[in-house]
Amino acid sequence: MTTVTPEPLPTERPRGCPFDPPSGLRDRPRLSRMVYADGHVGWLVTGHALARSVAADRRFSSRHELMRLPVARAGFTGPLPPATPGMFIGLDAPEHTRYRRLLAGKFTVRRMNTLAERVGEITAECLDAMAAHGPGLDLVPVFAQAVPALVICELLGVPTDDRERFQRLAEAANDLDAGLEETQAAMEELGGYIAGLVREKAETPTDDLLSDLTTGDLSFEELVTVGTLLLGAGLDTTANMLGLGVFALLTHPDQIPVMREGPEAVEKAVEELLRYLTIAHTGVRVALEDVELAGQVIRAGESVTIAAQAANRDPEKFADPDTLDLRRDSAGHLSFGHGPHQCLGQQLARVELRVALAGLFARFPTLRLAVPADEVPVRRHADIHGVHSLPVTWDGE
Template identity: 60%
Template structure:
């Protein structure tokens, strides 16, 4: 039984978890590790041993994850964070964030960058980008129709839409987009190993650095060009470009691909979306909750904090199981059921607090337009292979599909 403090009915805490659960249940490609449900019920703030020996915490309830994300006593600085899963990132202390990498900064440094960028994601720009998303989506559907009736929907549809939108947002020349997309994907592909990832990121940084110089010399109608009027240095602009790319390209591509996979394997939910496309915004919010393509986040306490009846000491890292929080029955009844008619407001896939995703509105537009227009053009769309044979991304920072063969 859970008491109001979020701890078990006994006064003694449970022993630390030996490791973060990461194994998804067999045959359930959309579900988080099964252990999270029991952890959330028994002790939603549980001590946990990290790969480097640090004894920190794991938060699994929606209320706790949201509370930590909103509390400025918890830091996102990489040099303070202990990594929760084995691998190269857990084996060394990360350096402080480079200039411009504001997602890994606390206030007031974070505030300065955030204010500069928030002014660039205006209502006018979002309206213009929505019109452009519709055009790009129509172009990709035309290309699919010419190539079909069997295509890899991830490569031919889910990936190109956010890739092109990010290129236009940053002002990447058309002729450079294939290289740009390839390096961006490789940066997040953990299956290639850290050396290949660092090499891809280095190529991306070099490209963006040259792009910043070009924008200073000859500005165009894009975010990078507008930022050259600020007091930001070339290094800051380069890193901001990399950050915006990382936040808005691979993430959205995987969200589109995994959403289509989920709808094709839940025909009743697909039928509901097709019957009421005017409620697509609501369906997208539910898909964001149900799929939760970004599994976890981390924060480190800057001072002792009383949380859920426990004392989180200064220096303790908390791993925030966002996928568990989005499946919390206290927040969402029957949370393991995909229901596109559900009111899924408050889902934490885009985070919460000062670090909430800056491009979340564009991402929602891209997913909504992609889904509505895809199933309008191909109402009989179906998987071209058995559902259990769809290859999933298990070695990436984002949950998704490697490919999604479909036919009509």
């Protein structure tokens, strides 16, 4: 019998195609052995059906202290520390369930859809600023970062003057090249600001989510952690999805007309962009007991990395998966995860993406890249995929 040597997680994306997963990842079986940053030997899942199975199976834990890092971060390779109070993404039931129930009702489809009008107003303000500047600018700070930053700051009750600071801190926290001290400093600065905001909201509540949370049974420490988590997640992920999404559309100009065909077409188009780009690459679970999966036994204590970017390109789930097709039915993609830890803010992200992208291409029908596509600086070593900048231009009025 041939012995297969476990290999690290492939991370190098193919040159010239910034939207495709790492080529080595696509070559791996749907379930294979993988060596982690600290030498731990666990598993890698690339198949769509297996990824959904692991994400939904409560025999696999999300507890931080059990996890191993799939790739090394500067200055840190070992197991994660236990989740702090309120860090619900690093907990299992019943602790996770408590937070989930508290927050889920505040991010329902209905409630997020009611925000569409306000998201439209914020988008229009950003597009007005673009028009006032004139052709030739970096779309990232004025649009891709600005729209979600203004939305999440308003939702949580954070002064909009602080949005650039939060964007910088969120990027630092997700930079795999940043040292441990730099990452911790960014998180501490963000947490310190939220702590002051929580005290202010508790004393003088306003009409926002953070004020609403202070009236519940969360402790001060839990409120700070939850607020920091929601703010960071609401900024960096959607900002990068907008930037990379526009980049993808501008390099597939035949697809852009779909964005002007009305709400149903835009809704389907956004789901396809989410599938095709999969900006959140991976998730990790740890077996709490021996689990048989695809003919293999995952031993208790072994880590399993779910490669969502590969699962979303699985030809057994999506025909011709490497083609961006805004008219395809992309239901079932794993860009927001699956199971009990599925992204809490997914409906908010969907509303922002639909409104902002449709508004952009309606307002600037001649929008195009101002540099060759291979000169656009891509975030190649970060937890969240995206672009550092996106130089664009259009025909002046």
